[in-house]
Amino acid sequence: NAGVTQTPKxxxxxxxxxxxxxxxxxxxxxxxxxxxxDPGMGLRLIHYSxxxxxxxxxxxxxxxxxxxxxxxxxxxxxxxxxPSQTSVYFCASSYSSxxxxxxxxxxxxxxxxxxx
Amino acid sequence: xxxxxxxxxxxHVQEGEDFTTYCNSSTTLSNIQWYKQRxxxxxxxxxxxxxxGEVKKQKRLTFQFGEAKKNSSLHITATQTTDVGTYFCAPRxxxxxxxxxxxxxxxxxxx
Numbered sequence: 001n002a003g004v005t006q007t008p009k010x011x012x013x014x015x016x017x018x019x020x021x022x023x024x025x026x027x028x029x030x031x032x033x034x035x036x037x038d039p040g041m042g043l044r045l046i047h048y049s050x051x052x053x054x055x056x057x058x059x060x061x062x063x064x065x066x067x068x069x070x071x072x073x074x075x076x077x078x079x080x081x082x083p084s085q086t087s088v089y090f091c092a093s094s095y096s097s098x099x100x101x102x103x104x105x106x107x108x109x110x111x112x113x114x115x116x
Numbered sequence: 117x118x119x120x121x122x123x124x125x126x127x128h129v130q131e132g133e134d135f136t137t138y139c140n141s142s143t144t145l146s147n148i149q150w151y152k153q154r155x156x157x158x159x160x161x162x163x164x165x166x167x168x169g170e171v172k173k174q175k176r177l178t179f180q181f182g183e184a185k186k187n188s189s190l191h192i193t194a195t196q197t198t199d200v201g202t203y204f205c206a207p208r209x210x211x212x213x214x215x216x217x218x219x220x221x222x223x224x225x226x227x
Contacts, residue, residue, distance in 0.1 A: 033215065040125070042204060042219035043159065050213050058214060090158055102215045104149070105206070107158040 001026050004108035006091050012114045013081040021076040021111050023091030029106070031096040032074040033058070034066065036087040037110075043090065049074055050096055081115045088112050119143075120207050122218030130226055135192040137221035139205030148188045149206040150179060151217075159204060159217075162190075195225045 007022045025032065033048035035058075045058030049068040063085060065077040074093075078085060092105040119142040129135050139148065147166045151159040163172055165181035165188060172179045176199075178191045188207070192199055205218040 031213070035217070040219070042122075043217040045214055045216050048214065056213070059216060092159075096213070102213065104161045104164065105151070105159070105215065107160070110158055 003027065004091055004093050004106050006089075006108035006111050008111060009109065010112050012116065013078075014116050015082060017081050019078055019081065021078075021089055021091075021113075023074045023076065023108060024072050025074075025091075025093040025106070026072065027093065027106065028071060029093035029095055030071070031102040032068065032091065032093045033102070033105070034064070034074070034076045035090045035092065036060065036085075037090060038087050046076065046089075048102075078113075083115045086113060086115045120205070120216070120218050122205055122221055124221055125219065126222045126224075128224045128226060129195050131196060132194050135195050135199070135223055136189055137203050137205075137223075138187065138189050139207060139218050140187045141207050143186070143209060145185045145188075145207045145209060147208045148181060149208075149215075150188075150190055151204045151206060152201050153204065153220075154201045157201075162203075192223075195223070197225050197227065199223060200225050 004025045030051045034046040035043040044060045047066040049055045052071050055066050089111045091108040094105050095103045121140045149164045150162040153159045169183045170181040176193045180189045202220040202222045204220045
């Protein structure tokens, strides 16, 4: 199993550009989520999904869109990049309970994004 | 809403010294997870605590869940350079599907 994969590993954007961060998992996990990590701020939840076709907002969703058309993939879209979105982005996946609550999180290697 | 504080934010120790990080919540938790992130790496799951007063050990690491299920701690005995990294708690409230993280404690171990 490849686990959780993220592409690209590094990306530099100019303000106003759009892009999609890719995340895929091959563990048949129902629950997937996106976090951003900034120095001193820990991991902040952007969006999450409890299954295909279902997404919801986390703590810091503004400026980001997600979709979950398949169990395996959970892309994160930046609509119009801003310098404040410079960060390291982690995707994670897990099994979930019948109620949808997440179990042990498996993280991808991260994408380091710089917005100029 | 749930507010979580993780302290300290940073800790420098000499190799062989003990280390403790605390995670404190304003509300009662259903469970709490702990993760470790090595420098330049991604968070890796360590353990999950569910029961009031629960204590779990992994070699030199001891995890505790408070009796009131509002706080938790991670204690490392006789730190080694391999313990370097940031330790995060991920507390779960009584409902909802969000998994949020504490701000983390960065541990540095000096020889």
